[in-house]
Amino acid sequence: MTTINAATYPIHFDEKAYNELNSLISKKNYSSIYILVDDNTLEHCYPRFMQLFTTDKPLEVIQIDAGEIHKNMETCMGVWNVMTELGADRKSLLITLGGGVITDLGGFVASTFKRGIDFVNIPTTLLSMVDASVGGKTGVDLGVLKNQIGVFANPEMIVIDAEYLHTVSAREIRSGTAEIIKYGMTHDINLFNEIKDNSQVNIVDLIHRSIEIKNDVVLEDPKEQGVRKVLNWGHTIGHGVESYFLENPEKEALTHGEAIAIGMVCEAYLSSEILDFPKEKVSEIKDAIIKIYGKVLINENDFQYIIELMKHDKKNVSGEINFVLLNDYENFEINCKASEELIRESLAYYNL
Amino acid sequence: MTTINAATYPIHFDEKAYNELNSLISKKNYSSIYILVDDNTLEHCYPRFMQLFTTDKPLEVIQIDAGEIHKNMETCMGVWNVMTELGADRKSLLITLGGGVITDLGGFVASTFKRGIDFVNIPTTLLSMVDASVGGKTGVDLGVLKNQIGVFANPEMIVIDAEYLHTVSAREIRSGTAEIIKYGMTHDINLFNEIKDNSQVNIVDLIHRSIEIKNDVVLEDPKEQGVRKVLNWGHTIGHGVESYFLENPEKEALTHGEAIAIGMVCEAYLSSEILDFPKEKVSEIKDAIIKIYGKVLINENDFQYIIELMKHDKKNVSGEINFVLLNDYENFEINCKASEELIRESLAYYNL
The missing domain is CATH 1.20.1090.10 (Dehydroquinate synthase-like - alpha domain)
Structure with a gap:
């Protein structure tokens, strides 16, 4: 599929998207790479991602609990603390690998960590592919109020790889x-x-x-x-x-x-x-x-x-x-x- | 003193600044106004502010505990929740009235509430007048790490009124x-x-x-x-x-x-x-x-x-x-x- 150009970033499709991601990482010379996953995407999507992604940068996986109920400030605090402990700096890159909770929360975490680091969205559910990951909205819920806290922030790139849809349930589709x-x-x-x-x-x-x-x-x-x-x-x-x-x-x-x-x-x-x-x-x-x-x-x-x-x-x-x-x-x-x-x-x- | 023009907003001085603030509020037609204070500025600065400020918009005061130790995400959660309960919306204005903790935290709270509402900084300490309130940095601490979480966001206006300095200690000066x-x-x-x-x-x-x-x-x-x-x-x-x-x-x-x-x-x-x-x-x-x-x-x-x-x-x-x-x-x-x-x-x- 042809690349779609959003305001400040490209949306790449299929396996060739990983080449583009690899090029971005070389070009931007990031100091380190963090991959945000939940328990599901760690098990089902991360293996495919690591087959197609190659880097010589330090790379760490950060896992959060799956589910909208965890799309909150407590989870953000956890991720910020882990990134801090692992030594993330302003030249670090956060890659979000997951559904809307991961891409929304990850985008917010990245855009506010040390007043903003780069991030790349790799949506793995149909909902996040067609909606959540595109359009520059990031955020988390406040109590029952959805996306009450967030910022407008664009990723450096979005990777759409429909193969990940084999990992999600019919209900999610x-x-x-x-x-x-x-x-x-x-x-x-x-x-x-x-x-x-x-x-x-x-x-x-x-x-x-x-x-x-x-x-x-x-x-x-x-x-x-x-x-x-x-x-x-x-x-x-x-x-x-x-x-x-x-x-x-x-x-x-x-x-x-x-x-x-x-x-x-x-x-x-x-x-x-x-x-x-x-x-x-x-x-x-x-x-x-x-x-x-x-x-x-x-x-x-x-x-x-x-x-x-x-x-x-x-x-x-x-x-x-x-x-x-x-x-x-x-x-x-x-x-x-x-x-x-x-x-x-x-x-x-x-x-x- | 003459007005200083920052990137997207003016920095007004002395009592005439309140006229400018009143004009801004008329012009922007805000739905409601929230004033963020701490225990000190509520007692010592808020009375002066209310003498010089006039509005017919709904106005609510939100008070947080004074001190750097409260410049954290827990305090933000408290303010976001209160604003939500009071019915703050995207056309609300947050006015910060206080030192660096209030202006940094308030700017962050405003810039992330419903993905960003307008805010005005009224620094009341020397430190926040000459540094914290100017320059578009907002943020809160993460544990002992200062300003680890934040965004770049500009206020709509800064009001510098040196009269507030009479309310702070010699140590703060x-x-x-x-x-x-x-x-x-x-x-x-x-x-x-x-x-x-x-x-x-x-x-x-x-x-x-x-x-x-x-x-x-x-x-x-x-x-x-x-x-x-x-x-x-x-x-x-x-x-x-x-x-x-x-x-x-x-x-x-x-x-x-x-x-x-x-x-x-x-x-x-x-x-x-x-x-x-x-x-x-x-x-x-x-x-x-x-x-x-x-x-x-x-x-x-x-x-x-x-x-x-x-x-x-x-x-x-x-x-x-x-x-x-x-x-x-x-x-x-x-x-x-x-x-x-x-x-x-x-x-x-x-x-x-």
Whole structure:
């Protein structure tokens, strides 16, 4: 696949990407290299990475516990302390090898260590390939609030190697698929149609196209002042739902994609109520999402609590909840408002 | 005093600065304002601030414990949580009102909250007026390692109001004076001479001249790739000494300036051994420093430990310790190396 050029860094694909990584490391003359992994990627991805990566620099592996629940400041403290003990300096490079937790947290750790060292993202899940690792957002959660603490910081390079997808579960693949569906609805309906209609999709093509779309959006509006907000399609309600399940110990947590999929159904409903999004497309979206992700029960008594969580979302200003809604597929509006009554209705519509 | 223009923000002086602050807040239409203080500045500075500052925006005070020992991630977590609970959003403004701990930590908290909100620095100690609040460095300590975690981020404005200096102790004034002496030795020897020879100095003039010097240096090299390293004159050994005293519970901690003053004596010694810095100026510096700051005993058995702390300083790469040294007053060289033997000698020279 052809390289995609982001603002200040390239996104390289397939095995040739490792040659580019090796060249970068020679050129930048890093003092030492740290590879951030979790227990899963250490076991399943690190062996492949080390087969394809060669360096004569000092190299250390730093392992954290897997899971969104560890995407917090305590884990950052652990990594900063280990890097300090191992003698990391301003000319060190951090390579993140893992899913969105690793790339988001690793990017934040690197951008704040000694006021910033270089980092390279190697996403190993579909979600991090098509979303988390691209676009310059880094961060960690604060309690149940996702990515509440972070900075905008670009990696030196992103390596996309779809071989790593063989190491993740079908559920994780479905989670990432929700982001591809998102790009489909807002920018290129073929992506949605291919996923909806075909069991045999070419995943590498879908990834490449998704990154192209995201990159174009981010280049136009890196700091999310305007059009970048389109990437929050499905995420306003989706994040509320995700936080709600994460916060309830008696409920099984949803994956990010599962929550965003529910969010897209609800926000499609809002789009038809507030804009002119056709009602039959709302049904089409709901059917497709439930076919892929199954149905999750959201207790009606908790609707208001989910709305309160949404008000804390960092996209919102002055307690107003901000939506991206659709006039039609590939035709969106940012900065839409919806009444709390309508939001409750949209959750009830999903439940229906 | 005339306004100094930094890279992306103005540094306003005296009471007129509050008018500028009020204008900024009207112009930017912030959703809410948070004022970060510690117990001291809440009692002694906040009343003056509120006399001169007027706003119709929602305003909340956030108080942290005073002292370098609280300049850490735990305190940041506390502030982030309070801001979240109070409903701070991306259009909120954080005003820091305090010394270097408040301006460094507050700048970091603001730059990472929801990936960055605006902040204004109002330094209330001499040290933060002439150094900490200017130049875009934010950060907190990691264990004993100073400013190990942070980002480069510029405030929207700095307000310098020397009236706040009446609220701080003579010891704190002496601490800040060390940074003015630093600018004197590297850029304008008059500053050093005035402090050395006169008891009646015009402090506002010294502050304005110091900020001018620092601002010129930072404009030339914002990210400390080269010439900005001159601001570390006295700080390489000084930071080691400061960490050493901070880490030893049985020793009374030194102020930053007291530690940097010792560092300047030691590094003057190194300058005469490695470059051609005149020996009589080394004596002059040592005499002046001891006259102002008194003499602190550094146990000879701890010299090596101080050197180990210096190796962890974030300025250093590959375990090599990096110095700014002087050929003469107002004539410095960056990226100098010194043997550990010579560093031990320089500490012994201070002790002598």
